[in-house]
Amino acid sequence: MKILKLILIFIIISNCTLNKVIKHHGVHNLKLKNKKLEVLTTNRNDVISNLGFPSTKSSFENDVWIYLERKITASEFKTLGKKKLIINDVLVLEFDTKGILVKKDLLSMNDMNNLKILETDTMVANKKNTFIRTFIKSFKQKINDPLGVKKAK
Numbered sequence: 001m002k003i004l005k006l007i008l009i010f011i012i013i014s015n016c017t018l019n020k021v022i023k024h025h026g027v028h029n030l031k032l033k034n035k036k037l038e039v040l041t042t043n044r045n046d047v048i049s050n051l052g053f054p055s056t057k058s059s060f061e062n063d064v065w066i067y068l069e070r071k072i073t074a075s076e077f078k079t080l081g082k083k084k085l086i087i088n089d090v091l092v093l094e095f096d097t098k099g100i101l102v103k104k105d106l107l108s109m110n111d112m113n114n115l116k117i118l119e120t121d122t123m124v125a126n127k128k129n130t131f132i133r134t135f136i137k138s139f140k141q142k143i144n145d146p147l148g149v150k151k152a153k
Helices: 002-015 030-035 044-051 109-113 131-144
Strands: 022-026 056-059 063-073 084-095 101-107
Touching: 030 044, 030 063, 030 084, 030 101, 044 063, 044 084, 084 109
Parallel strands: none
Antiparallel strands: 022 063, 056 063, 063 084, 084 101
8 A cells, every 4th residue: 555655656746847837929939030031132921931920910101010929937836836927029020012021120028118108198080979979879868768867866
């Protein structure tokens, strides 16, 4: 019976690991792959073959592709599983209308900590109440309170 208990304890302890568990999201080794991309010579197909498809695409004046790399660890015993951010990189690529890379920016955790956020409010484009909006609003009030009792209180 003691041998069975020792074997069971040995199996349980041998399955425990002291290595950090790293959760990875996005493109692996984004900093190294960024060095392969050259402004005004690399095109969209080269970027897709090196980095894959982007995490996010947007188009304003030019096409903007965004690639992410994020690594989190959560297995230190002394922190009781508290998650720690190891790498948080963002690569922003801007292409012209012909598909040639015009601009590239690599933002790391330190760069993102230094970003300044404006506190100004943005204006809503359709803030004015139109006739239809006021009509629907009053109609909704009539449905919710047909006798006007809630309004009087």
